[in-house]
Amino acid sequence: MATVNDNYLKLKAGYLFPEIARRVTAFTEANPDAPVIKLGIGDVTEPLPQACRDAMIAAVNDMGDRDSFKGYGPEQGYLWLREAIAANDFKARGCDIDASEIFVSDGAKCDSGNILDIFGHDNTIAVTDPVYPVYVDTNVMAGNTGDADDSGKYGGLTYIPISADNDFMAAIPDTKVDLIYLCFPNNPTGATATKEQLQAWVDYARANGSIIFFDAAYEAFITDDSIPHSIFEIEGARDCAIEFRSFSKNAGFTGTRCAFTVVPKGLMGKAADGSDVELWKLWNRRQCTKFNGVSYVVQRGAEAVYSEAGQAQIKELIAFYLENAAIVREQLTAAGMEVFGGVNAPYVWVKAPAGLTSWDFFDKLLHNCNVVGTPGSGFGAAGEGYFRISAFNSRENVVEAMKRITDKFSV
16 A cells, blocks of 8 residues: 655644634634624635736736647746736845746645755754744755654744744844744734844854745735845845745736745755755756646736736735724724734734733634634734734725624623
């Protein structure tokens, strides 16, 4: 009989969001008339920008003409999209990133897991706690960890607690780690990092030969001009960082799928024999072998993000979701709850009422308010006692959800 990858058996009972879906499904089946409002997973609700839709319609028409039809595209993405990304997202912010260092993909979530394909199994790995679960679970699947303990922490990972006590900013490790996952604006806490804080991480990585995996999926929500949007705004980051970006949250591509990863040329890792190996070459080979690229139609839609009309429409989308976040913050604060994030990020991190665990609060909100959020403990042991609320929903639903919660849980 065929054997399985036993590393999958180390995973906890259920990935966070499927477990949320299971509980919600059970509730709605038992209460089919309950008006459930979902502020859990970070899925957008507003339509694709008109500029993107127009570009995609034109691209579909291209596919209906032999002269403009496109078959397999470049595994790295079409050059015209990569050039638009390089010019607008990086060079415009003073980052030395070339189009050839950008790899278009079907999701930052996918890439943040797939990147492990090009790294060895003997690296020491640091993650924050709480953390986006994909960073941990993909390392478990890859065989980079031991078993989980009773708190859910896996052997072989270095956990760096973040909480209100340290302003949700992870402390630089006092020992050497090889791979470091950083996410800013942070999922789940909504915290941001200053240029000085990121410089300290870059300096540490360069001094220790570490690689930073920098998840900037929510950078479009940064409105404070002093906060960096990219790790490559930091001096020396080309020597130690890989960045993941997405069109999902800024342009609503969660159901359309388009993202990109930046791997600087000259960024090096070590082979088993001690020789230096360029990571760009390994990632390029991985993509050419395992990936056939994002569709032409979708990439044309992503290119339109950088048009004048696209930029204006995306600005409106971001402002809409940030206003939702402001409503959540203001209403829950007025109700006496302790809240964090939601200023330069679409997530609000809420302290659960006294005496309630994260999952207790989840169940009470679901059953008493018909509102779905995300229990903080699902992001790690340090998330226990917290709760994430997403700003991705209609204004009507956000206002109604806050009314229901504050009516039931005013402190």
